[in-house]
């Protein structure tokens with residue numbers, strides 16, 4: 001077993017809350033999110049989500065919880081042979097939705113993130129920033145109860161970054177808890193949201209850096 | 214709201230309408246797990262070959278069954294009486310003995326026909342062993358009486374044997390029962406062999422599909438992981454992998470059917486061309502309805518076996534992940 005990246009981490013997210021997760025590169029932001037979206041189980045400690053014990057949950061129960069969590073992966077994880085449209089629709093397809101029922105939502109969402117003209121484009125033909133927007137659209141399309149975004153504005157210019165943040169706020173207004181991992185202090189400074197800060201494997205809670213909201 | 218966005222409603226509407234047209238024309242619903250052509254093409258070939266073997270093995274069973282039926286029916290409605298010339302016995306001529314035998318047999322209830330096999334027929338029967346010529350005149354050839362019986366009211370064979378023995382001790386009544394049981398032993402062996410081949414082809418197909426599926430899971434590892442993380446059930450992922458094997462199995466099966474039909478046509482052509490005394494015992498490779506039905510089972514069976522194997526493999530492999 002290697003070094004322990006996360007040691008003293010304890011926090012509670014209220015439904016409908018909005019948090020930043022900050023820390024230097026390599027501080028363990030992605031690792032913490034992975035525990036939260038159930039890509040990893042913790043070697044010790046416990047995590048409960050929506051009232052369920054994630055550590056001991058049988059894997060057959062994971063899909064139902066995962067469907068309530070939207071994730072923007074740091075490395076996007078788009079499916080390369082599927083169109084932008086199909087990538088974004090994927091969570092709905094998995095949940096058994098019929099194309100007629102989600103076509104408009106997906107179009108609208110892709111238009112919102114500025115990719116309305118690229119519905120048929122395959123991810124490899126998109127720029128990094130465009131891929132990131134597809135990843136964000138996929139994370140929010142099923143209106144999750146919890147949104148976990150790992151550096152979601154890392155590859156886009158500030159103007160589009162603001163637009164994408166707006167999407168997270170909209171989702172938050174609908175009642176979702178949102179956690180945005182970022183090392184972008186600018187972003188944190190501009191938005192009034194409490195901050196969870198990872199430092200040397202421990203989690204420190206800080207009040208909003210900015211006024212507002 | 215903290216962020217302000219400048220929206221142009223007219224632009225949005227225009228965009229949306231344009232989009233709708235575009236999507237209506239372009240959305241195809243691509244497969245989430247794409248088929249892998251480089252592995253699937255050889256796989257199609259191998260499964261088709263397995264199906265071909267399965268078709269030949271299954272068809273052999275059907276043909277053996279028919280042949281056994283034909284033989285045992287033909288033989289059990291026929292008896293043969295064999296009258297061997299006995300050296301030194303000159304009290305009654307062989308011809309006279311045959312006449313006596315025919316009289317007794319024809320008088321027996323249940324016998325529909327009794328006639329001596331003509332010299333020609335006997336010669337023909339022996340020709341493969343002795344060659345054509347006048348050898349028969351020099352050899353003490355047994356005389357054969359062919360007896361047809363009514364199988365619904367068969368004669369009392371024991372009694373018939375006894376009365377035959379009284380007039381001609383060297384006469385032998387052969388009801389082919391022994392012959393029948395030997396045919397059955399042989400036929401059962403062949404049937405067992407063909408069924409074993411059938412089972413082996415299924416087992417081989419399953420093994421190949423397991424390997425192909427494992428390779429596919431490794432190649433598509435990224436996709437499987439994303440599907441899991443966004444909440445896909447194992448069965449959803451398994452179905453994505455299965456689907457390609459449905460058409461693969463069907464295509465392989467139909468290729469095999471074509472091959473099997475061709476083989477039987479060739480065999481049928483050969484048999485009818487060379488049909489004579491040498492091969493009279495060969496079963497006729499005509500295609501009956503039952504053969505066609507069996508052949509149609511091949512693609513269905515192949516698709517089913519491949520699909521279930523894939524499903525089982527995928528569930529097993531991804532069941533070990535988180």
Ligand SMILES: Nc1ncnc2c1ncn2[C@@H]1O[C@H](COP(=O)(O)OP(=O)(O)O)[C@@H](O)[C@H]1O
Pocket residue numbers: 002005023024025026027028029030031032
């Ligand atoms: N699968 C892994 N195995 C071992 N170490 C890892 C693994 N993933 C990440 N790490 C290490 O954990 C630390 C935290 O990584 P990460 O969570 O990605 O940080 P951040 O997202 O904050 O930049 C890093 O030092 C990284 O090298």
Ligand SMILES: [Mg+2]
Pocket residue numbers: 029030031074150
């Ligand atoms: Mg990270």
